[in-house]
Amino acid sequence: MLSVPVAELTPNTYEFESRPMVKPTGFREYDARWLFEKEINLMGIQALGMGIATLMRERGTRPDIVVGHDFRSYSGAIKMALISGLMAGGVRVHDIGLALSPMAYFAQFALDVPAVAMVTASHNDNGWTGVKMGIDRPLTFGPDEMGRLKEIVLTGAFREGSGGGYRFVEGFAETYINDLTDRDKFSRPIKVVAACGNGTAGAFAPRVLEALGAEVIPLDCDLDHTFPRYNPNPEDMKMLHALRDKVLETGAEVGLGFDGDGDRCGVVDNEGAEIFADTVGVMLARDLSELHPGCQFVADVKSTGLFATDPVLKANGAKTDYWKTGHSYIKRRVNELNALVGFEKSGHYFFNTPIGRGYDDGLVSAIAILDMLDRNPGKSMAELRGALPKTWGSPTMSPHCADEIKYEVVDRVVARFQAMHDKGEQLAGHPIVDLVTVNGVRIVADDGTWGLVRASSNKPELVVVIESPVSDARLREMFKAVDAVLRENPEVGDYNQTI
Numbered sequence: 096m097l098s099v100p101v102a103e104l105t106p107n108t109y110e111f112e113s114r115p116m117v118k119p120t121g122f123r124e125y126d127a128r129w130l131f132e133k134e135i136n137l138m139g140i141q142a143l144g145m146g147i148a149t150l151m152r153e154r155g156t157r158p159d160i161v162v163g164h165d166f167r168s169y170s171g172a173i174k175m176a177l178i179s180g181l182m183a184g185g186v187r188v189h190d191i192g193l194a195l196s197p198m199a200y201f202a203q204f205a206l207d208v209p210a211v212a213m214v215t216a217s218h219n220d221n222g223w224t225g226v227k228m229g230i231d232r233p234l235t236f237g238p239d240e241m242g243r244l245k246e247i248v249l250t251g252a253f254r255e256g257s258g259g260g261y262r263f264v265e266g267f268a269e270t271y272i273n274d275l276t277d278r279d280k281f282s283r284p285i286k287v288v289a290a291c292g293n294g295t296a297g298a299f300a301p302r303v304l305e306a307l308g309a310e311v312i313p314l315d316c317d318l319d320h321t322f323p324r325y326n327p328n329p330e331d332m333k334m335l336h337a338l339r340d341k342v343l344e345t346g347a348e349v350g351l352g353f354d355g356d357g358d359r360c361g362v363v364d365n366e367g368a369e370i371f372a373d374t375v376g377v378m379l380a381r382d383l384s385e386l387h388p389g390c391q392f393v394a395d396v397k398s399t400g401l402f403a404t405d406p407v408l409k410a411n412g413a414k415t416d417y418w419k420t421g422h423s424y425i426k427r428r429v430n431e432l433n434a435l436v437g438f439e440k441s442g443h444y445f446f447n448t449p450i451g452r453g454y455d456d457g458l459v460s461a462i463a464i465l466d467m468l469d470r471n472p473g474k475s476m477a478e479l480r481g482a483l484p485k486t487w488g489s490p491t492m493s494p495h496c497a498d499e500i501k502y503e504v505v506d507r508v509v510a511r512f513q514a515m516h517d518k519g520e521q522l523a524g525h526p527i528v529d530l531v532t533v534n535g536v537r538i539v540a541d542d543g544t545w546g547l548v549r550a551s552s553n554k555p556e557l558v559v560v561i562e563s564p565v566s567d568a569r570l571r572e573m574f575k576a577v578d579a580v581l582r583e584n585p586e587v588g589d590y591n592q593t594i
Contacts (some may be wrong), residue, residue, distance in 0.1 A: 097115055097138065097141065097251065097253060098114055098115065098251065099115075099249075099250065099251035100114075100115040100116060100117040100249060100251065101115070101116055101117075102118050103116065103118070104116040106133075106136075111136060112138075113138075115136065115139040116134075116135055116136045116139045117129075117134075117139040117142060117143065117248055118134035118135060119245065119249055120134075121134055121135060122241055122242075122248075123241065123552060124237070124241060124423070124552045125236055125241060125421050125423035125424070125552075126226065126227045126235070126241075126423075127143070127226050128219065128223055128224070129224060129225065130222050130223055130224075131169055131173065131223070131224045135224070137176040140176040140177050140180070141176045141179050141180040141183075142180060142248050142253070143177060143180060143226065143248055144176070144177040144178065144182075144183070144212075145180040145181070145248075145255075146180075146244050146247040147180075147181060147184070147186075147212055148183070148184020148185060148186045148254075148256065149184055149247050149253050150230070150243060150244050151184075151186060151230055152184070152185070152254055152256065153243075156209050156230045156231075158186045158187055158258065158259075159186065159189065159208045159210065160181060160188055160189065160208060160209075160212055161189050161191060161202040161206060161210070161212070161213075162174055162177065162188055162189070162191070162199070162211075162212050162213070162214070163190070163191045163192060163196075163198065163202070163213050163214065164192070164193060164194065164213075164215070165194070165195075165196075165214065165216065165356050166318050166320050166355075167216065167224070167320045168320045170215070173214050173224050174214045177226065178190065178261060182259035182260065182261060183256075184254065184259065185255070185256020185257055185259045186210075186256070187258070187260040187262075188259075188260065188261045188262070189202070189208055189262055190263045190264060191267040191268075193268075193295065193298070194213070194267075194268070194295070195295055195296060195299060195356055195357030195456075195457075196213045196215055196356040196358045197357060197454060197455060197456030197457070197458070197459070198268070198271045199211050199213040200213075200454040201274060201454075201456075202264070202267060203229075204232065204233075204452060205267075205270055205274070209231070209232060210229060210230040211227070211228065211232070211235075212226050212227075213226065213356070214226055215355065215356040216356075217355050217356045218326060218328035218329075218331075218354040218355045218356075219326075219355075220326055221320070221322060227356075228240075233426065233430070233452050233453040234423070235422065235423045235426060235454075236423060237424065268299070271299075272299065272302060272303055272306070275303050275458055275459070276303055276306040276307055278307075280308035281307055281308040281309060281465060281466070281469045282469055283469065284309060285309045285310065285465050285468055286312070286346070286348050287304060287347055287349050287351055288311075288312045288345065288347045288350040288351065288363075289313055289351050290314040290315055290316075290329075290338045290341070290350065290352040290353070291316045291352075292315050292322060292325055292352070292353075292354075293315050293318060293319040293321075293322050293323060293324065294318075294322065294327030294353070294354070294356075295327075295356060295357055296316075296327070296354070296356075297313075297315070297317060297318050298318060299458065300351070300353050300457075300458060300461065301313045303461075303462075304351075304461065304465070307462065307465070309465060312345050312347060314337065315337070324337065325337065327354055328354050328355065329353065329354055329359055329360065329361025329442055330361065330441070334352055334361075335352065335361065338351075338363045339363050339367040339369070340367075342363050342365065342367055346365075347365065348468060348475065348476060349363070349365060349464065350362070350364075351461045351464065353458075357456070358422070358455040358457050359441065359442035359455070359460075360442060360457035360460040360464070361442055362464060362476075364476035364480055365475045365476050365477050366475075368477065368480070370480055371399075371488070372438070372440055372442040372444075373397070373398035373438060373440045374399060374401075374483065376399075376438030377399060377401045377402060377405060377408070378467065378479050378480065378483065379436065379444075380392055380405075380408055380413060380415075380438070381405070381407045381408060382467040382470060383435060383436065383463075384408055384412070384413040385411060388411050388413075389411070389412035389413070390411075390414075390434075390435040391432050391433065391434040391435060392413060392416070392435060392436055392438065393415065393416050393417075393418050393425055393429050393434045393436075393437035393438070393445075394416075394417055394418070394437070394438045395418060395419065395420040395421070395425055395438070395439045395441075395534075396418065396419065396537045396547055396549065397420050397439075397491065397547060397549075397558070397560050399486060399562055400486070400539070400545055400564065401483060401484060401486060401564075402417075402438070403417075404484070404543055404564065405483065405484060406484070416428065417531050417533070417537065418437075418533055419533050419534035420440070420441075420534055420549065420552070420558075421439075422439060422445075425437040425439050426453065426455065429445045429453055434447060435447055435450070436450070439455075440491075442457075444459075444463075446459050446463065450463065467479070486563065486564050487563050487569070487570040488560075488561070488563075489559075489560055489574065489594045490592060490594070492559040492560070492592060492593055492594075493551065493557065493558055493559070494559065494581065494588055495556055495588030495589060496550070496555060496556060496557045498555045500586045501550040501551070501557060501586075502550050504550075504557070504584045505535050505548060505549060505550045505557065507584060508535075508536060508580060508581065508584070509532055509536040509548075511580055511583070512530060512538050512580065513530060513532075515527060522540060522577075523544075523572040523573050523576035525541050525542060525544070527539070527540060528541050534549050536549075538577070540573070542563075542565050542569065543563070543564040544561075544564070544565060544569050544570070544572075545561070545563075546559070546560070546561045546574065547559065547560040547561075548580075556591075557581070557587065559574075559577065559578075561574045561577065561594065570594065571594060574593070
């Protein structure tokens with residue numbers, strides 16, 4: 096039995112090789128992330144595996160789990176340490192090898208396995224590692240599961256078990272690729288740049304899109320875990336600029352950028368303009384609601400108000416539920432409402448039946464974008480974007496606020512806006528017509544201008560987003576009004592950027 100993990104050890108010492116180290120802050124709301132060898136060691140990863148096995152037993156989950164790992168120099172070793180802990184806990188491990196996160200989620204269905212533990216740091220810089228976990232497909236852990244797992248691991252409350260085993264699933268990558276490509280091809284060879292940042296998606300994205308008939312121009316698709324040009328993150332400006340330049344150089348119809356574990360897809364249009372993920376979501380919602388009138392969508396509270404106000408979506412009878420930010424939250428809400436798609440501003444899209452299986456897969460998103468182009472002959476990506484009603488939106492702004500106090504500050508802010516709404520007070524000269532409080536507070540004015548305040552899930556920050564369908568001036572008025580309420584709380588610090 097492993098000893099109780101400790102939070103800190105010094106590398107290159109006897110203790111570091113003899114005791115599990117697990118820094119408590121690595122347990123996030125819906126996954127786990129640590130700096131390898133600074134915040135967790137291999138014995139700590141083993142303890143995590145035993146913790147997952149213990150939780151599976153507590154929840155009555157059949158003791159079978161899919162594991163995979165992303166393309167980093169240390170991910171294979173971390174996966175094997177995780178596997179040793181899972182097996183010690185009596186779990187049968189189905190190892191699919193080098194994989195994308197959605198490939199691991201798919202394996203739960205293809206192999207009829209209830210649980211998943213994918214070793215990935217997603218788009219984080221090298222040095223980071225982590226695990227995305229789930230025990231009830233297609234869902235991944237939320238705060239309840241993560242809280243209990245943290246408790247089990249940090250207190251050493253492990254339950255050893257018999258019957259653990261291991262098998263390596265040969266050729267599973269081909270099974271995943273075949274599943275994505277077993278459908279009609281595009282009606283024409285859509286010219287697309289696929290950028291992968293030398294991350295794991297480079298082994299999959301070009302093959303899948305080419306098999307469906309696209310003309311693919313690969314960009315940084317050779318696997319190289321040093322990430323020599325930029326981090327594989329479709330929100331990173333270096334990656335987006337490289338993608339933009341290649342689109343303009345080649346005359347491609349669209350540029351698609353995939354993150355390190357392949358569950359997100361960023362978009363650059365044929366004119367080289369980055370299209371924010373929530374805007375792409377509205378474009379896809381328009382396209383899909385034509386095929387599925389009256390359909391239900393889910394969007395996170397950071398996303399554009401167009402999901403609620405767009406006249407085409409209204410005409411098609413589409414409904415959108417704004418929900419908590421975070422891939423596990425949106426995934427669960429899509430499942431609860433049987434929504435057609437869930438859209439998250441970070442670029443996680445959750446396509447449900449008949450398009451997907453409810454989990455986030457950047458390749459499914461890419462295919463849906465190319466299908467949209469294919470269904471709109473003669474219209475470019477830029478023209479489809481330009482057909483949307485104009486809005487003025489802020490970047491995601493993040494004033495500093497300590498982890499220990501940020502949720503209390505948000506509670507105060509929610510109460511303040513609720514009181515204003517109840518008393519009929521105006522904000523920036525306009526009535527408040529709606530408050531969405533599922534995740535912080537989203538304040539909606541009578542002209543559709545809105546502001547969001549929430550606590551960051553994984554940083555000592557608040558999150559502030561503003562959008563107006565009226566004008567840039569209204570955007571700035573709303574920001575000043577929202578910021579004035581924030582400034583009533585002395586714990587709120589400076590912004591990383593403002594409008």
